[in-house]
Amino acid sequence: MTRMTAEGSERDYVQSIERGFAVLLAFDAEHPNPTLAEVATATGLSRPAVRRILLTLQRLGYVVANGSRWSLTPRVLTIGQHYAATHGFVETAQPHLLRLAEATQESASLAQLDGSEVVYVARVQVRRIMSVAVDVGSRVPAYATSMGRVLTAWAEASVVDAVIAGGLRRLAHRTITDPTTFRDALHRVRKQGYAVVESELEDGLLSASVPVRDQHGDVLAALAYSTTAGRMTAEQVVDKVVPLMLETAKAISDDLRLVGNHAPLPSIPARDGFF
Numbered sequence: 001m002t003r004m005t006a007e008g009s010e011r012d013y014v015q016s017i018e019r020g021f022a023v024l025l026a027f028d029a030e031h032p033n034p035t036l037a038e039v040a041t042a043t044g045l046s047r048p049a050v051r052r053i054l055l056t057l058q059r060l061g062y063v064v065a066n067g068s069r070w071s072l073t074p075r076v077l078t079i080g081q082h083y084a085a086t087h088g089f090v091e092t093a094q095p096h097l098l099r100l101a102e103a104t105q106e107s108a109s110l111a112q113l114d115g116s117e118v119v120y121v122a123r124v125q126v127r128r129i130m131s132v133a134v135d136v137g138s139r140v141p142a143y144a145t146s147m148g149r150v151l152t153a154w155a156e157a158s159v160v161d162a163v164i165a166g167g168l169r170r171l172a173h174r175t176i177t178d179p180t181t182f183r184d185a186l187h188r189v190r191k192q193g194y195a196v197v198e199s200e201l202e203d204g205l206l207s208a209s210v211p212v213r214d215q216h217g218d219v220l221a222a223l224a225y226s227t228t229a230g231r232m233t234a235e236q237v238v239d240k241v242v243p244l245m246l247e248t249a250k251a252i253s254d255d256l257r258l259v260g261n262h263a264p265l266p267s268i269p270a271r272d273g274f275f
Helices: 015-025 036-043 047-060 074-086 088-104 146-153 157-165 179-192 234-260
Strands: 063-066 069-072 108-114 117-124 139-141 195-198 205-213 219-228
Touching: 015 036, 015 047, 036 047, 047 063, 088 108, 088 117, 088 219, 088 234, 108 146, 117 146, 139 146, 146 157, 146 179, 146 195, 146 205, 146 219, 157 179, 195 234, 205 234, 219 234
Parallel strands: none
Antiparallel strands: 063 069, 108 117, 108 219, 117 139, 195 205, 205 219
């Protein structure tokens, strides 16, 4: 077992909680209704241990059994709701995401770094026949996305090292897989103030991101825009979309400073929109 940080020693580590979360995370798109044996295989835990954990989660209302298979209940969504409730910047950013999506006719997102992955923490998605299918809570590799480029570009060197150590696996035909090239790309992002990535996570996927800073000027999240190469070119995104994104990021940061100073935010009228 690895040593823990200064916040706690190994004696403070509660392994049963780790195992409980491992069981919850075993439910995914590929295994929405796993059997006990499938959960044991996914987690590496013994079947008796998995059985006890599932029965505990069932008593708490987070899973339900249907014959030999198990499913998550809507109660698990409250965990994400608690995140939004305790991180006011998500609520602050939401109306700005809506305006950006209306202006660009493309989805707008807010994401944060979690280890070597990027997690969507807010999103406004447009209605399209063909669109990028991601939701709040979705995770993507940091190294192959514009959001990850922005977040790692302003991160500490140890974070960049950890992302590279996790492996720069080729995901699409333009994925950067060389560590030196990746570091050079981060340098360019810091210099120009934004990131545009095309066909690195998925062929034909084009995205742009800019940093959102908190009231202290630190990068808090990445504001992201995504489309396909068939609808826009990278040059068009830089010329037409990135300026709007920089304005939106500044507006979010300005509101966060107001919140930090305990000043009331301007009221935003409700909209029906097109989402």
